[in-house]
Amino acid sequence: MQVTVCRTEHFNAAHRLHNPAWSAEHNQRVFGKCNNPNYHGHNYNLTVRLTGPVDPETGYVYDLKRLSDLIKQEVLDRYDHRNLNLDTEEFRTLNPTAENIAVVIWQRLRPHLGADLALSVTLYETDRNFVEYHG
Ligand SMILES: Nc1nc2c(c(=O)[nH]1)N=C([C@H](O)[C@H](O)COP(=O)(O)OP(=O)(O)OP(=O)(O)O)CN2
Ligand SMILES: [Zn+2]
Numbered sequence: 001m002q003v004t005v006c007r008t009e010h011f012n013a014a015h016r017l018h019n020p021a022w023s024a025e026h027n028q029r030v031f032g033k034c035n036n037p038n039y040h041g042h043n044y045n046l047t048v049r050l051t052g053p054v055d056p057e058t059g060y061v062y063d064l065k066r067l068s069d070l071i072k073q074e075v076l077d078r079y080d081h082r083n084l085n086l087d088t089e090e091f092r093t094l095n096p097t098a099e100n101i102a103v104v105i106w107q108r109l110r111p112h113l114g115a116d117l118a119l120s121v122t123l124y125e126t127d128r129n130f131v132e133y134h135g
Contacts, residue, residue, distance in 0.1 A: 011080035015096040045124040052117040098125040102133040
């Protein structure tokens with residue numbers, strides 16, 4: 001019997017969407033206001049889902065307090081109130097789109113979880129824009 005447990009967390013971060021291989025005009029055409037040289041911020045909402053068997057002793061797939069602590073350690077402590085382009089190693093060269101942020105978060109969480117757990121990440125960049133990554 002497989003069950004999915006979910007935890008939602010929240011972080012605020014600044015970013016700029018930009019491709020250094022392109023001209024300023026081309027960047028502006030593709031990324032619009034998200035290419036603002038002085039950056040802009042989002043209130044990101046992150047939902048992490050773990051799917052796996054229910055442990056008959058605890059009744060848990062995974063302790064949600066432990067999942068919250070893991071997200072704090074791997075994501076919030078790293079990205080909350082940061083400029084993703086300037087303050088983080090990973091987005092110095094990788095464009096911090098919602099897609100890329102979701103994939104990086106998935107990659108940071110995956111090594112901490114058992115092989116019997118399927119991991120998926122949903123990242124809301126705005127109320128209406130969100131992405132999903134299932135690995
Ligand atoms: N595929 C992607 N498209 C866009 C991304 C992205 O990460 N992946 N990012 C952006 C901008 O960073 C930002 O998300 C756009 O914000 P905005 O246009 O303000 O979006 P809203 O939902 O708040 O505004 P609407 O009123 O619904 O337009 C752009 N594209
Ligand atoms: Zn943005």
